Amino acid sequence: MTVADLPKIELHLHHEGAAPPAFIRQLAHEKRVDLSRIFKSDGSYDFRNFAHFLSVYEAACEVLKSPEDFRRLTLAILEESAANGVVYSETFLSPDFCGGGDLLAWKDYLTAIQDAADEAERKFGITLRGVVTCVRHFGPEQAKRSAHCAAETAGEWITGFGMGGNEAVGAQGDFKWAFECAREAGLRLTTHAGEFGGPESVRDAVRDLGVERVGHGVRAIEDPDLVHELVDRGITLEVCPGSNVVLGLFPDFAAHPIAKLRDAGVKVTVSTDDPPFFHTTMRREYEMLGAAFGWQVEDFAALNETALNAAFCDEETRARVKKRLETS
Template sequence: MSGGEFLRALPKIELHVHLETSLRLRRLLSDRDDPDPLEPHLVADPSRFAGYDRLRRLRYAGRAGKIPDRLYTPDNIRAITASLLAELAAQNVRYAEVRVGGRRAFSLLGVHGVLEAMAAGMAEAERAHGIRSGIIVTVVRERGPEEGERVVREALACRDCPVVGVDVAGDEANYPPPLFARVAALARDAGWGVTVHAGEFAGPASIWTAVYHLGAQRIGHGLRAVEDPALLDLLRDRGITLEVCPTSNLRLGLVPSLAHYPLRALMRHGVAVTINSDDPLLLGTTLTRELALVREVFRFSDGDLAGFMRAAARAAFSPARERARLGRHIDAALDAGRKARHGCF
């Protein structure tokens, strides 16, 4: 079995993927012969900007143009969710946690309406493709802690929706984690996981405060943890997992090249690391491509790639039984790959 064949056969887990910053709505409407052209509206060249401002502009440019309000319907949200999960299932992704936090969708449909529509799309994808999934509700820092609390409380009222966690995202430099302590407490009280975007556009202090003030179990990106050995010790000893997104960080100018990505340093320190796609269509990537890239750049073995997926299985905000099931599938694929490579059947 070649490396490419193993990568295709490897059961995968996606823990960091955003729903609303994709082009799926534009594709969906094109498929339905909608008369409105929805080409992305480039207000500025994202390459001219740096840091979080670059991220905001890149995501705006990558959205499906100026989408009219009438297209924010439960059926479209359902279809977009099902489409995303179908694309992931085609890569042999067995479990995904999909993030949603769009203010416009929440305003037009209500948090409950968006989550119910996503739940319908997830059920559809599981029936059609066997992929299981959960929702992570994203609280955007710039909107303030009060709105964050409101969003989480409304999500809590959607008792039949497969919400598994809360994410605190956005401008970490100007809106530090302690502002959102109540948001994280509400999530923990509900039995949900807590993940925090940190160490992406701000330094190690952002990760320290995410852990101590929000009780983060996972850190979105977190690559700047490598600057602080004591923080690496903390992440390792507490079993806090980093959701790294190599192409995203490269496109946003956080590293000069993938060869400079601190993946090996994090792993040498014993920090749990997962590989993710972040905004796959916006960034022109997939989870499979991310794994292929890091294998090529860092000369990872099949066992290393399986290790990333095992880390994702352990860190997933799903029930223990589901995490164990995913781990067994990953181990079985690695064993089958080794036997095929050595001619043992």
């Protein structure tokens, strides 16, 4: 079995950001919405930088307006993930895009997404769990509404809470109420930090919000004391190398700090972030990392073990996924 063919676990996937461009174009055609501005001539998403990426991302969401849209989207995402060997995935879901933060609407969207996830598990053998996310640049008050939605639907399927969005807006600590609300509901916590924010943003995420995982977190490599703290605290990083390269954090895979972080003892995992935007898949991430660092099957098996242990799922699900890793 080659590295690319290994079964894989993905912990950092934005639901709307995983929408295949062809799917969004088809939906726009059905709804007679002109989204030509967000696509290149070859049909792929068109953006210049991270700020523009966020605006294109939100523009694509203009046609995702009903539970049925999200049901279809979920099936499309999971079919693609499964085709790349993913056997377990956690997806970031925002009530802001699923009902505008209204609890009753959120529950309708969630029912449709879960139904699609169940169908995909039967068809493709992939298990999905949801991590509710607030959007940082929408502000702390809107984050409270997202946290309320998360708390009210916490359980076997909604297992975590986190935050995405523009790191340049506000501070991690501004969102403490939302994270405490989610924690009290029994949800596990993660947040984006250390991508465009420097190492201090990672330290703030860990200390101010009490997260056990950090989305990206790669700028921690710039602060040796922080690296030691991540090791001591057992924090897991949801690393998305291809995304980091496309957005200009690092010039190529060989320059990416994932190997240095791993060698220092930090728990690292591999994900795609927003795969069609960044022209990547989990298969490609494995191939590129193997080529850059000489990692072999046993290295990726260890990464998957780290991801499985860090997954926000119940123990019954964890055991089931472990068997898939062992028998695939």
